[in-house]
Amino acid sequence: MAVNPQAMRSLLKVYFIMGSTNCCQNPENVLQAAIKGGITLFQFREKGAGCLHGKEKESLAKKLQAICKQSNIPFIVNDDIELAVKINADGVHIGQDDEAADVVRRKIGSKILGVSVHSMQEAETAIRQGADYIGIGPIYPTSTKADAKAVQGLTFLTELRSADIQIPVVGIGGITSENASPLIEAGADGVSVISAISQADSPEKAAAKLYDSVNRIMRNA
Numbered sequence: 001m002a003v004n005p006q007a008m009r010s011l012l013k014v015y016f017i018m019g020s021t022n023c024c025q026n027p028e029n030v031l032q033a034a035i036k037g038g039i040t041l042f043q044f045r046e047k048g049a050g051c052l053h054g055k056e057k058e059s060l061a062k063k064l065q066a067i068c069k070q071s072n073i074p075f076i077v078n079d080d081i082e083l084a085v086k087i088n089a090d091g092v093h094i095g096q097d098d099e100a101a102d103v104v105r106r107k108i109g110s111k112i113l114g115v116s117v118h119s120m121q122e123a124e125t126a127i128r129q130g131a132d133y134i135g136i137g138p139i140y141p142t143s144t145k146a147d148a149k150a151v152q153g154l155t156f157l158t159e160l161r162s163a164d165i166q167i168p169v170v171g172i173g174g175i176t177s178e179n180a181s182p183l184i185e186a187g188a189d190g191v192s193v194i195s196a197i198s199q200a201d202s203p204e205k206a207a208a209k210l211y212d213s214v215n216r217i218m219r220n221a
């Protein structure tokens, strides 16, 4: 465990994920606004049709990393372990089709390690191999990830929590400030969003609304 679970849980509250293909406006301005609105964690996910590669990808990563650093928001890199190590990111997020979590843990040392899981078996493996948090979804329908798995709603989350699995958990997929509350009530430590913030007219207001709905539920829980 590289980050203590309680610290990890508060980082997961409003977890913004973005890459150049998710934005209509300039990614740097969108991230700046999202941070102002109150996001608690950021993941650089440069993936899908038209995404950047090589030097262009690295240069955008460094710009977004600098913006996060100014506000003490940890900067997580999706998939690209090599890039994460090269620019000394604060952590990485991997899926089941990436390298195994134990291999990645050896490469990143005490950085934050997040793993996407879709079953109890995958969750237990990720925990055993030293993940700091797990991402589960898609919770609701989403058009952002073309190859997303079947929509799972709150079923898997409820299963995890009734199996008394304590690892910090964040939900992802089609989440907005309108549908975030049931997820927190079912035991998620936070919500992860791409389009609800990156494609909002005001990313700052969208982030603030998400932050408010998540905290409102946590205060009353």
Ligand SMILES: Cc1ncsc1CCOP(=O)(O)O
Pocket (backbone or CB within 6 Å): 137, 138, 141, 142, 143, 144, 145, 148, 172, 173, 174, 175, 192, 193, 194, 195, 196
């Ligand atoms: C990366 C990812 N993994 C499962 S759904 C998804 C896309 C989430 O995007 P959005 O928040 O726009 O639905």
Ligand SMILES: C=C1C=NC(C(F)(F)F)=NC1=N
Pocket (backbone or CB within 6 Å): 015, 017, 043, 045, 078, 093, 095, 114, 115, 116, 134, 135, 136, 170, 171, 172, 192
């Ligand atoms: C596919 C993904 C699933 N979950 C997450 C996170 F929200 F960070 F856990 N990030 C991803 N890139």
Ligand SMILES: [Mg+2]
Pocket (backbone or CB within 6 Å): 078, 079, 093, 094, 095, 096, 097, 098
């Ligand atoms: Mg991946």
